[in-house]
Amino acid sequence: MKQALKTLSVPTRGKGLYELTKDVLAFLVGADPRQGLLTLYCRHTSCSLLVQENADPDVRRDLDAYFDRLVPEGMDFIIHTLEGPDDMPAHIRAALTQTSLSIPVTDGRAVLGTWQGIYLFEHRTRPHRREIVLHYIGD
Amino acid sequence: MKQALKTLSVPTRGKGLYELTKDVLAFLVGADPRQGLLTLYCRHTSCSLLVQENADPDVRRDLDAYFDRLVPEGMDFIIHTLEGPDDMPAHIRAALTQTSLSIPVTDGRAVLGTWQGIYLFEHRTRPHRREIVLHYIGD
Amino acid sequence: MKQALKTLSVPTRGKGLYELTKDVLAFLVGADPRQGLLTLYCRHTSCSLLVQENADPDVRRDLDAYFDRLVPEGMDFIIHTLEGPDDMPAHIRAALTQTSLSIPVTDGRAVLGTWQGIYLFEHRTRPHRREIVLHYIGD
Numbered sequence: 001m002k003q004a005l006k007t008l009s010v011p012t013r014g015k016g017l018y019e020l021t022k023d024v025l026a027f028l029v030g031a032d033p034r035q036g037l038l039t040l041y042c043r044h045t046s047c048s049l050l051v052q053e054n055a056d057p058d059v060r061r062d063l064d065a066y067f068d069r070l071v072p073e074g075m076d077f078i079i080h081t082l083e084g085p086d087d088m089p090a091h092i093r094a095a096l097t098q099t100s101l102s103i104p105v106t107d108g109r110a111v112l113g114t115w116q117g118i119y120l121f122e123h124r125t126r127p128h129r130r131e132i133v134l135h136y137i138g139d
Numbered sequence: 140m141k142q143a144l145k146t147l148s149v150p151t152r153g154k155g156l157y158e159l160t161k162d163v164l165a166f167l168v169g170a171d172p173r174q175g176l177l178t179l180y181c182r183h184t185s186c187s188l189l190v191q192e193n194a195d196p197d198v199r200r201d202l203d204a205y206f207d208r209l210v211p212e213g214m215d216f217i218i219h220t221l222e223g224p225d226d227m228p229a230h231i232r233a234a235l236t237q238t239s240l241s242i243p244v245t246d247g248r249a250v251l252g253t254w255q256g257i258y259l260f261e262h263r264t265r266p267h268r269r270e271i272v273l274h275y276i277g278d
Numbered sequence: 279m280k281q282a283l284k285t286l287s288v289p290t291r292g293k294g295l296y297e298l299t300k301d302v303l304a305f306l307v308g309a310d311p312r313q314g315l316l317t318l319y320c321r322h323t324s325c326s327l328l329v330q331e332n333a334d335p336d337v338r339r340d341l342d343a344y345f346d347r348l349v350p351e352g353m354d355f356i357i358h359t360l361e362g363p364d365d366m367p368a369h370i371r372a373a374l375t376q377t378s379l380s381i382p383v384t385d386g387r388a389v390l391g392t393w394q395g396i397y398l399f400e401h402r403t404r405p406h407r408r409e410i411v412l413h414y415i416g417d
Contacts, residue, residue: 001140001279003313003416005384035142037178037276039315039380043391045331051238053184053230058219062227063234065216070209070348077343080336088340091331095341099329100380102178102239104274106144111272113182133389135382137276137315137415138142140279174281176317176415190377192323192369197358201366202373204355209348241317241378243413245283250411252321276415277281 001139004031008132012122015068015086017050017060020132021117025110027134033105036138040101040118043131046090047122048097054117067093067123090123097121105138140278143170147271151261154207154225156189156199159271160256164249166273172244175277179240179257182270185229186261187236193256206232206262229262236260244277279417282309286410290400293346293364295330295338298410299395303388305412311383314416318379318396321409324368325400326375332395345371345401368401375399383416 006027012018020040028038042049053059071092073085080088101118103110112118120130145166151157159179167177181188192198210231212224219227240257242249251257259269284305290296298318306316320327331337349370351363358366379396381388390396398408 001417005313005382007389035144037176037274037315039382041380041382041389043389043394045329045337045391045394050234051184052234056219056221059184059227059230062217062219063231066210066214066231069216071344075344077347078340080334080340082334088337091337092341092344095328095330096235096374098238099376102180102241102380104144104178104180104272106272111146111180111182113184113270116182116184131391133382133384135315139140174283176315176413189373190323191373195358195360198323198366198369201356201358202370205349205353205370208355235374237377241319241380243283243317243319243411245411250285250319250321252323252409255321255323278279 004136006134010120010130010132012128012130014125015122016064017119017121019117019119024118024134028110031136033108033136034139036105036136038103038105038110039135041133042099045094046124047120047130048094048099049101050097050119050121051116052119053115055115086125093123143275145273149259149269149271151267151269153264154261155203156258156260158256158258163257163273167249170275172247172275173278175244175275177242177244177249178274180272181238184233185263186259186269187233187238188240189236189258189260190255191258192254194254225264232262282414284412288398288408288410290406290408292403293400294342295397295399297395297397302396302412306388309414311386311414312417314383314414316381316383316388317413319411320377323372324402325398325408326372326377327379328375328397328399329394330397331393333393364403371401
């Protein structure tokens with residue numbers, strides 16, 4: 001059995017989806033896996049992880065637009081507003097999506113579907129530097 | 140340490156929950172596990188995974204009804220409509236539920252709760268064939 | 279390679295977030311890990327798991343308030359009402375959050391972010407005793 005671990009540092013420039021697929025696959029190549037389990041973990045509570053279609057960029061635009069409506073800024077019952085009007089909606093969006101993702105690996109490759117990309121879903125307006133931990137365990 | 144991996148091929152006939160529990164437990168029996176970790180991964184972005192109550196079928200009907208209201212077809216701000224009115228809502232429903240699930244295994248059995256079933260949550264209207272990858276690592 | 283497994287029994291007293299971070303870290307200390315993967319699994323379908331900010335308690339209050347609005351009691355299309363008006367909303371809230379969480383471990387510590395706490399998100403009104411299974415695999 002072997003393991004590998006790496007922290008990706010991802011700069012973001014406002015709300016939206018940032019693709020991590022290439023970085024994740026490069027990590028896997030470095031781990032030289034056969035069969036095992038890949039895990040991604042997001043070290044923040046105002047951004048999250050998402051597997052989504054990587055073909056049509058309109059899918060990402062529509063996802064953004066939907067979450068802007070599902071969890072809008074300015075909801076009148078929100079108390080936690082000291083860090084800005086986008087902060088509490090960001091925590092809620094993170095709660096509605098994923099903090100961790102696990103993807104099996106076989107024949108040295110993650111079993112991503114044909115149209116699946118791995119994304120960091122940024123929920124804050126200002127630029128941030130985000131840490132995503134990648135972990136592999138297997139043979 | 141040992142591992143096992145299998146891809147389930149699940150036919151779906153429209154939106155709703157399709158139970159996978161028996162197939163998942165049969166995979167585990169084949170892996171002959173003692174203690175370890177079971178992971179399920181959905182290779183699609185318009186269906187997802189869900190652990191839900193397997194007692195009263197009304198729970199699944201109500202879940203369906205809720206998601207039809209939370210993410211309805213015909214939202215006027217949606218751009219990605221080329222693949223049909225159910226396609227972008229399907230991506231959004233997938234984002235709001237799970238792409239991967241991890242379940243510990245002990246004494247040879249997944250630690251599912253008494254009323255928990257494992258479901259594929261189909262978000263598209265037409266029939267599809269879906270691939271769910273099962274992975275076990277442990278002893 | 280080694281593994282460890284423990285079931286936390288968590289008493290809840292109504293809807294809201296109950297912090298598990300200390301119990302989870304104590305489990306890890308007992309497992310004496312170096313590098314590996316920690317998994318949490320919720321054995322119920324009317325409560326769930328969430329990683330959220332552990333600094334300002336208003337974040338938890340606002341999360342509660344949001345979910346009370348996103349999935350209110352008394353939705354008129356709900357059929358599954360025999361177990362009380364909070365039961366079906368509880369299943370829906372569980373579907374919208376997490377049943378399992380996986381967190382890499384390195385240098386003997388879970389890679390939680392500075393402001394991240396691990397919470398049980400209770401969706402039922404009456405007191406319950408909840409079982410969360412903790413599992414570690416690694417070296």
